[in-house]
Amino acid sequence: MWLLRWLLNALILLLVSYIIPGIHFASNWSLFLTVIVFGLINALIRPLVIILTIPVNILTLGLFTLIINALMFWLTASIVKGFEVANFWAAFWGALVYWLLVMLIDSFSSKDKITKAKIVN
Numbered sequence: 001m002w003l004l005r006w007l008l009n010a011l012i013l014l015l016v017s018y019i020i021p022g023i024h025f026a027s028n029w030s031l032f033l034t035v036i037v038f039g040l041i042n043a044l045i046r047p048l049v050i051i052l053t054i055p056v057n058i059l060t061l062g063l064f065t066l067i068i069n070a071l072m073f074w075l076t077a078s079i080v081k082g083f084e085v086a087n088f089w090a091a092f093w094g095a096l097v098y099w100l101l102v103m104l105i106d107s108f109s110s111k112d113k114i115t116k117a118k119i120v121n
Contacts, residue, residue, distance in 0.1 A: 010035045012101045019097055022090030030082025038076045046072050069095040 010031055017023045025031045049068050050057070057064045070092035077085035085091045 006032075006035055006039075008105060009039070009102070012098060012105070013038075015101065016094050016098050020090055020094045022086030023094045024084045026082035026084070030080060034076060034080045034083045037080050038073070041072050041076055041079075045075070066092065066096065069099060073098070 013034060014025070014031060017025055025034070046068065049071075050065065053064060053068065070088060073095040074085055074088065074091040077083050077091070085094065
């Protein structure tokens, strides 16, 4: 299951690189490495940054989270050789499109789980 999730995230990142100008992958290996590093950053660093910026998030009604997502995307590009993000705005729009596509796929997969659970019961 995790391998399928990993491949879907790789496809989503590849699609983001085609949609958003300023985001490029040098090779498929850099794409797969980006998926791993981005997942680790989102799992380990992003929650700490969210906690530290709670006051700003409250003042902006949660919109500062979009900035945090862009910074995590940009941080990934600075770590992974072969993954290039031209500037902050490319990171912002790339992170936003990535998030929207992941949410869309998650919504379909959760509906499938609910439907299968109803059929079994």
